[in-house]
Amino acid sequence: MTHTATSSTKAPSRIQQRNRILILDAALEVFSRHGYRGATLDQIAKQAGLSKPNILYYFGGKEDIHVTLLNQLMKTWLDPLKEMNPSGDPIKELLGYVHRKLDMALELPRESRLFANEILQGAPRMRPHLSADLKPLFDEQSRVISNWMDAGKIARCDPGHLLFSIWATTQHYADFAAQTEVLLPEDERRQDGASAYLDQLFIKLLTP
Amino acid sequence: MTHTATSSTKAPSRIQQRNRILILDAALEVFSRHGYRGATLDQIAKQAGLSKPNILYYFGGKEDIHVTLLNQLMKTWLDPLKEMNPSGDPIKELLGYVHRKLDMALELPRESRLFANEILQGAPRMRPHLSADLKPLFDEQSRVISNWMDAGKIARCDPGHLLFSIWATTQHYADFAAQTEVLLPEDERRQDGASAYLDQLFIKLLTP
DNA sequence: TCACTTTTTTACCATTTGGTAAAGACACGA
DNA sequence: TCGTGTCTTTACCAAATGGTAAAAAAGTGA
Numbered sequence: 001m002t003h004t005a006t007s008s009t010k011a012p013s014r015i016q017q018r019n020r021i022l023i024l025d026a027a028l029e030v031f032s033r034h035g036y037r038g039a040t041l042d043q044i045a046k047q048a049g050l051s052k053p054n055i056l057y058y059f060g061g062k063e064d065i066h067v068t069l070l071n072q073l074m075k076t077w078l079d080p081l082k083e084m085n086p087s088g089d090p091i092k093e094l095l096g097y098v099h100r101k102l103d104m105a106l107e108l109p110r111e112s113r114l115f116a117n118e119i120l121q122g123a124p125r126m127r128p129h130l131s132a133d134l135k136p137l138f139d140e141q142s143r144v145i146s147n148w149m150d151a152g153k154i155a156r157c158d159p160g161h162l163l164f165s166i167w168a169t170t171q172h173y174a175d176f177a178a179q180t181e182v183l184l185p186e187d188e189r190r191q192d193g194a195s196a197y198l199d200q201l202f203i204k205l206l207t208p
Numbered sequence: 209m210t211h212t213a214t215s216s217t218k219a220p221s222r223i224q225q226r227n228r229i230l231i232l233d234a235a236l237e238v239f240s241r242h243g244y245r246g247a248t249l250d251q252i253a254k255q256a257g258l259s260k261p262n263i264l265y266y267f268g269g270k271e272d273i274h275v276t277l278l279n280q281l282m283k284t285w286l287d288p289l290k291e292m293n294p295s296g297d298p299i300k301e302l303l304g305y306v307h308r309k310l311d312m313a314l315e316l317p318r319e320s321r322l323f324a325n326e327i328l329q330g331a332p333r334m335r336p337h338l339s340a341d342l343k344p345l346f347d348e349q350s351r352v353i354s355n356w357m358d359a360g361k362i363a364r365c366d367p368g369h370l371l372f373s374i375w376a377t378t379q380h381y382a383d384f385a386a387q388t389e390v391l392l393p394e395d396e397r398r399q400d401g402a403s404a405y406l407d408q409l410f411i412k413l414l415t416p
Numbered sequence: 417t418c419a420c421t422t423t424t425t426t427a428c429c430a431t432t433t434g435g436t437a438a439a440g441a442c443a444c445g446a
Numbered sequence: 447t448c449g450t451g452t453c454t455t456t457a458c459c460a461a462a463t464g465g466t467a468a469a470a471a472a473g474t475g476a
Binding site for chain 1: 245388
């Protein structure tokens with residue numbers, strides 16, 4: 001067998017685990033900055049502190065690394081949305097979601113940019129995931145929000161566009177950081193500002 | 209002289225104008241999809257229907273094309289923000305801005321993606337522009353909004369984050385179109401939905 | 417310690433990529 | 447129709463890129 005690394009037969013060794021993580025971390029850095037086409041194996045290798053052939057010992061190729069990263073991302077990316085509890089207090093649940101999303105954007109900006117890059121490029125490698133994983137969750141949570149509106153617990157608005165606006169406003173702080181860094185003086189750049197503003201924005205929208 | 213095309217000496221001929229536009233249009237298509245590093249001159253040449261050396265007859269190189277595109281973009285990109293009138297009705301002015309931005313995102317998605325790509329990559333070629341052109345305008349309009357709040361004409365909130373959220377929500381419809389296409393059924397994908405939702409969102413935020 | 421497996425390195429390779437040189441084709445006024 | 451400047455093509459290049467083969471080195475269990 002060419003390389004055992006590809007998930008198949010037996011348990012991965014200590015060193016295998018370490019290096020795969022090293023590579024994926026380096027790849028995340030590079031792919032999230034330059035997109036799939038713009039990233040090179042040499043960049044990833046250098047960032048990981050390994051040689052290019054060594055990287056190809058652990059992964060089948062450039063695309064394999066990218067796909068692995070995307071699969072991994074899809075899990076963590078959807079988690080905050082799943083945590084929304086239909087029987088909780090609607091406004092609290094939605095604001096909680098906003099905060100989890102904002103925290104994620106600020107703590108995992110590379111993941112956010114990786115996602116943004118993939119979508120910007122037309123989601124060539126991710127569309128199946130979007131249909132299979134995101135779409136059902138999106139529909140389900142849209143229905144939950146709709147039910148809250150029907151029950152008069154929150155003001156009526158389009159649930160889909162509501163979710164879009166939550167994604168847009170939170171991810172903006174990760175994806176457009178290069179812009180906000182220019183526009184906001186350093187002392188105004190803390191999380192508090194964004195967090196307080198988004199609270200205000202969505203509380204006003206949702207309060208009946 | 210190697211090529212007269214570089215803006216210097218004399219007036220550009222008919223064919224020169226046509227081909228430069230052809231090239232810039234093709235480059236916009238390619239750069240906006242793949243980012244600077246991911247785009248290739250061959251792709252641009254093919255898209256433009258010209259040979260690669262022919263393209264290099266009109267532009268100094270790959271970077272020259274990208275920079276030209278970015279300069280061009282900066283103008284049209286800032287226009288909607290400039291049109292906000294300090295002595296008009298605040299809510300009407302701000303909603304007008306939201307609509308102009310949304311229209312632009314929907315009519316010029318390639319420009320929006322070009323911008324997003326550049327910022328995602330850390331704005332390596334655009335940071336000077338941001339500081340020189342966007343920052344002053346951002347500060348000025350933030351002050352205008354602040355004054356409206358001081359006068360009690362709109363509810364108080366952070367003007368900077370307000371502008372961020374307008375940018376985020378409107379550009380989302382261009383930059384993340386690949387995602388919304390998966391999530392929204394075709395008949396719900398018209399502009400009306402987004403437009404009505406954003407109206408609601410920002411009216412509620414701004415009404416005192 | 418020794419055989420055997422896993423990991424890493426060295427040396428390549430074909431293709432792609434940004435870019436150039438120079439010869440041709442073309443337009444157009446005199 | 448001819449000459450001169452504009453535009454386009456052909457034929458290249460050196461470097462970068464994704465990837466491979468095979469040998470060398472490092473581990474590892476008996």
